[in-house]
Amino acid sequence: MINRTIKKEVLKSLKFKPITLITGTRQVGKTTLCMEILAAFTGEELVYEKIAKLVEVDFETIKSWLNILLASNIIYLLRPYNEVSVIKRIVRRPKIYFNDTGLACYLARITNDQILSHSFFKGRFVETYIVNELRKSYKNNGIVENFYYYRDKNQNEIDLVILDGGVLNLIECKSGYDYSKKDEKSFARLSNSNYELGNSFVICNTSSIYTIDDKIYAIPISSI
Numbered sequence: 001m002i003n004r005t006i007k008k009e010v011l012k013s014l015k016f017k018p019i020t021l022i023t024g025t026r027q028v029g030k031t032t033l034c035m036e037i038l039a040a041f042t043g044e045e046l047v048y049e050k051i052a053k054l055v056e057v058d059f060e061t062i063k064s065w066l067n068i069l070l071a072s073n074i075i076y077l078l079r080p081y082n083e084v085s086v087i088k089r090i091v092r093r094p095k096i097y098f099n100d101t102g103l104a105c106y107l108a109r110i111t112n113d114q115i116l117s118h119s120f121f122k123g124r125f126v127e128t129y130i131v132n133e134l135r136k137s138y139k140n141n142g143i144v145e146n147f148y149y150y151r152d153k154n155q156n157e158i159d160l161v162i163l164d165g166g167v168l169n170l171i172e173c174k175s176g177y178d179y180s181k182k183d184e185k186s187f188a189r190l191s192n193s194n195y196e197l198g199n200s201f202v203i204c205n206t207s208s209i210y211t212i213d214d215k216i217y218a219i220p221i222s223s224i
Contacts, residue, residue: 034065039108042096044096045096046093075096075097076099077094077096078160080148080151081190098128100132123173130173158171171200172187174203176204177206183202199217201217201219204221208220209223
């Protein structure tokens with residue numbers, strides 16, 4: 001997923017580009033810390049107040065910095081899925097992703113695959129990589145993406161909900177290899193959707209495609 005040896009000088013230049021855009025050289029320490037914390041939270045719900053507390057700046061400052069990172073295409077916000085059938089039970093905060101998984105790894109001090117495989121952040125970075133690859137695929141094919149995620153107040157979650165031509169395709173991003181029906185109960189949370197339900201996928205480290213259940217398939221990360 002990332003090179004064995006990351007080109008540090010290239011990543012350093014990427015790292016400090018948004019910092020210069022945000023504050024010049026006056027608050028490099030705070031903005032560096034902000035970038036490192038955001039990288040650690042890639043693939044997670046964005047809670048402005050939590051980030052502000054960790055960086056020790058106010059809410060409005062964090063919000064303005066993230067707006068610049070969004071405008072600079074450094075980060076991406078995935079909106080929660082919302083329709084009448086689920087509106088009463090969903091979480092409404094977006095999830096944050098770094099658009100460059102290598103940059104996020106550098107900021108989180110993950111410099112090779114071995115470190116990543118033992119990292120607490122492994123699942124987040126695998127999810128970030130998968131979401132980025134799917135977004136690039138849509139963009140390269142000239143297709144407008146309708147990507148969302150689902151999470152309810154009981155912490156049931158679907159990593160990616162794709163609305164395509166009136167059909168919902170559901171995706172879970174996993175770092176493991178083997179999954180069964182009991183591992184994917186969250187897909188059923190959208191069984192009453194007003195849209196037609198298409199296929200559901202678990203994108204993971206399996207080496208080949210296999211069937212988990214009716215219309216639910218595990219597919220290799222390498223295939224996306």
